[in-house]
Amino acid sequence: MMKEQVVLVNELDEKVGLMEKIEAHEKALLHRAFSVFILNDKNEIMLQQRAWSKYHSPGLWTNTCCSHQRDGESNIDAGKRRLMEEMGFSTNLKELFHFIYIAPFDNGLTEHELDHVMIGHYNNDPVINPDEVASFKWMTAQDIKEDMDQRPEDYTEWFKIIFDKYYKHIS
Numbered sequence: 001m002m003k004e005q006v007v008l009v010n011e012l013d014e015k016v017g018l019m020e021k022i023e024a025h026e027k028a029l030l031h032r033a034f035s036v037f038i039l040n041d042k043n044e045i046m047l048q049q050r051a052w053s054k055y056h057s058p059g060l061w062t063n064t065c066c067s068h069q070r071d072g073e074s075n076i077d078a079g080k081r082r083l084m085e086e087m088g089f090s091t092n093l094k095e096l097f098h099f100i101y102i103a104p105f106d107n108g109l110t111e112h113e114l115d116h117v118m119i120g121h122y123n124n125d126p127v128i129n130p131d132e133v134a135s136f137k138w139m140t141a142q143d144i145k146e147d148m149d150q151r152p153e154d155y156t157e158w159f160k161i162i163f164d165k166y167y168k169h170i171s
Helices: 021-026 075-087 141-150 157-170
Strands: 005-009 015-020 031-039 044-050 065-067 093-104 110-121 133-140
Touching: 005 021, 015 021, 021 110, 031 075, 031 157, 044 075, 044 141, 065 075, 075 093, 075 110, 075 133, 093 157, 110 157, 133 141, 141 157
Parallel strands: 031 110
Antiparallel strands: 005 015, 005 031, 031 044, 031 065, 044 133, 093 110
């Protein structure tokens, strides 16, 4: 089985190479990624709790889904692919903004990503993939902000960074 690769990029989001995902995280090299926020008609955000078997940040709450684009895959297509793989549904997505962040982990890996943040709408409950997701819940942006302030240890490092930018974007 071929190991998953990420697209290495420069600060302008121009491809500079490919690398196996774990190696890119070990070396903290800048690579392309995406984060999807799904909202319902009540303006609540669908959060996912990462599966307990994940190699980093297991059991922590984060945005609806996030991952890495494959070589030649558009941001939107990548978001739709992972949304189906993790949450079991498809919906239209729209890119909101992108930015670069760095988030080191206790296990020696570092997320150094040029992250494309996308939004979509969906009103039903997902059919979660238990290999990827332990649970899900719907919360308003304000409730997430307050809960994150009170219990930051319950959330992934990247979600804290991304949510702050997302919250400023929608405010």
